[in-house]
Amino acid sequence: MPGKRRPKLAVWKFASCDGCQLSLLDCEDELLDVAGALDIAYFPEATRSVQPGPYDLSLVEGSITTPHDAERIHQIRRDSRQLISIGACATAGGIQALRNFKDVREFTRIVYASPQYIETLRRSTPIAEHVRVDFELRGCPIAKHQLIEVISAFLNGRKPNVPTYSVCQECKRQGVVCVMVAHGTPCLGPVTQAGCGALCPSYHRGCYACFGPKETPNIPALSQWRRERLGASDLEILRSLRTFNAAAAEFERESIRHEHQNHPG
């Protein structure tokens, strides 16, 4: 970066709930410092001023669900030195990827009286399926401390320290009693990437996989355990994998297996 020019930040939105970009505005203690370190060049949720690209860092929220968006993301990639996708929608297709398993035309008819006005793609897809992505930050929503870590790593030209191990490790480190072993509560923690701080188990609830699959998860083993020890049905296992990261490869593969067992033939 030449001289003392502050890096230009852009925040983009595709199909999403706005929660992940709101995470930046929710960094109440850090926001003014972030605004001091970066030049907020494009962030419509926060400012009406717009600076043209190129941008040093683009944060991209949301999944690709329309033909127009599938084009738009390429222009954003061309305008961005580094592109980081943020949140379950941008990294796995989000909850709206539940359409991938059904007929989207049927979905349109259920919600809209005049389906002909609606332009939508058959599948909701993550950003990385369309363009090269420099880093994927997981979560539904992302964790604020990880967002600050990723921005800070970018500012300092280093790799972000975002672990890919499971939620179980966070539970153990915090001394949270295992909800599955101790209470028989179904929990996706063993196959889910850490980042939330073992939030659900610390509230006596099973993890529901907001952060998507951990690195090399053994999901069939967890399913078998749930079936044999907790009496879970295929439908229950199927539903638990079909949420905010339903189209993440490992979750998708396992859920399809249970779909076939639930509806044989």
Place this chain on the structure above:
Amino acid sequence: MSTRIIQVDTIARVEGEGALRIQISDGKLEDVKLRIFEPPRFFEAFLRGRDFTEAPDITARICGICPVAYLMGAVHAMEMICGAVIPRPIRDLRRLIYCGEWIESHILHMAMLHAPDFLGYPDAIAMAKDHPDVVKKALRVKKLGNDIMVLLGGREIHPINVRVGGFYKVPTKEQLRRLKPDLQWGLEAAMEMVRFASQLNFQDFEQDYEFVCLRHPDEYPFNEGMMVSNKGIEVPISAYDTVLVEEHVPHSTALHSRIRGRGACHVGPLARYTMNHEKLTPLAKTSAREAGLAEICCNPFKSIIVRGVEVVFAFEEALRLIDEYEPPDRPFIPVTPRAGTGYGCTEAPRGICYHRYTIDDAGAIQDAKIVSPTAVNQSTIEKDLWHFIEPNMDLPDDRLQWECEQAIRNYDPCISCSAHFLKLEVVRQ
């Protein structure tokens, strides 16, 4: 013929994506269209077949700004279907988490999205250079709202602790008591923010609205009450569909709502304030009076003051709830599914948010309908723009555009919610 087209492709400082197109021909306003191009996400479709206990967490993902509204709408509808009776402490904790969401969402809008318009800044960061104390104080107040959400919900966005029947885990008295000194400070700071907002310059823009909101006999509404209007509606929420109808228009992925036989209605802080003024807490009333608000407020630009008054209310209410809190025997009551249809209608920061579900005996969702407050306000926003542009047509395009954006931001539109829902374009001919 001379044509002016003012087009805003992406309306800034709103949640989600929309556009505005204004066409003026020979000095006459021809057309105003608020276009919502937020891509559809089909919640009502993929809820079919899901378990009734999954609806709160799934529908929360409609909106990262007001997830509590969706959590609450869903749990109340499911509990209505199943005949669950919720104990007082759980009911109170639900009001408390809603206080957190109102504080967080209202302050975000007042200080970061709306105030910059009045003071001529593109955003709060630029505003902070000249008004550092206002912005820093607002951020601290906002954080207190989030602190409530974090304690009761586990996190600010998409809280994990709400379930059909109650909560997964309830706080201790001591945990809540520890919030009190900060909330006391927040109450004072919120009153200052109302004073700050009341000193802004307001356009003279009183409109004849039909205000629709909840009204409860004993309290300023969050989760319960009759659906009422200042023009004669007074029905239980189960009659929502007989009062408000939705239609699909070509320029929007958000369905437009209309009062059957009458037209547009206005939901949100102005509606709640006007219809429930007498139920406000003492300091909220004092704040409103000192800010020069009458008991009825029909000027949408003054919504920034009314949001402030509601923040004062939310702090007072939170403090009261904390003082009276006795933990329930258990964090939730068991809820057994039975076939039927149920309704949830709660006061999201932006206005009533409606849920209707039908489930079968096994608890599987057969049908779902969800209407966000911004979807309901869309027609009213367009109507406001018609009334606002006509006397202001002589303004240059850039000025007119900014003021139209402000007229839209009066509603704190949450477009992510509404798509099932903004870009500005003014055409001058």
